[in-house]
Amino acid sequence: MYKHILIATDGSELARKGLEHGLSLAKPLGAKVTVLTVSEPMRPEVERAARMGGVDDPAGCFDQQIDAIMKERFAFIEQRGSEHGITADLMHEIDDSPAEAIVRFAKLRGCDLIVMSSHGRRGVQKVLLGSQTSEVLANTTIPVLVVR
Template structure:
């Protein structure tokens, strides 16, 4: 299988950044192009009284917008160093990450998705879920997980 269009998912974490860098290096090695996606999930829907504090929606949006910009900068630097063809940077707001990644992969004709896995275990996995596992389960294209 030859990959021509790679979608690299980045969530602003160190591991997400590594996935983007890995995608750029892979693309350079095989002559593919890469698009990077950052997804900002909707704000939590719990009542502030349940936990004793809340994050204003504007702060939540600023954090996710900053993470998307960081992902774009990281990819641009990785693309510059590796010489890979850079297609675009996509920021999807108020969506479940796995669903958005799969939808965008279909829209751009990606034939490979590259993303990080945080390796949550136990209760963290139950509470936070695994976006990588969801993408693996539901994607119609191959998924490369960076750990």
């Protein structure tokens, strides 16, 4: 059925549910798994504020923090994958729009299922807080499994 599953995660507790579902689904299907995390770049106003606060190399500090977070996140994902008997490709991208990056990545890599989590917000909460999951759903033709 599915041959290449893309699991999108931001490392949150909720996203871990999506990770577990994706890994559990991949094993019996014998599907390849790629786990993608998308980070937003450092905003110019944050960089300016950091410089005003005395940070000499805000971009370098930001990159170091992202690297440390990704090492920890990827170690967790590798452990969970191992427990499921799955070896996943681990990918990290930096993009202003995580949803666009997920859709683009899935298409370029030939993924035939995207697994991700959602808080399931509706109405004003969804409009105010945005929803990467809603954006992915609206912009892809690839099936999406949404875990809540």
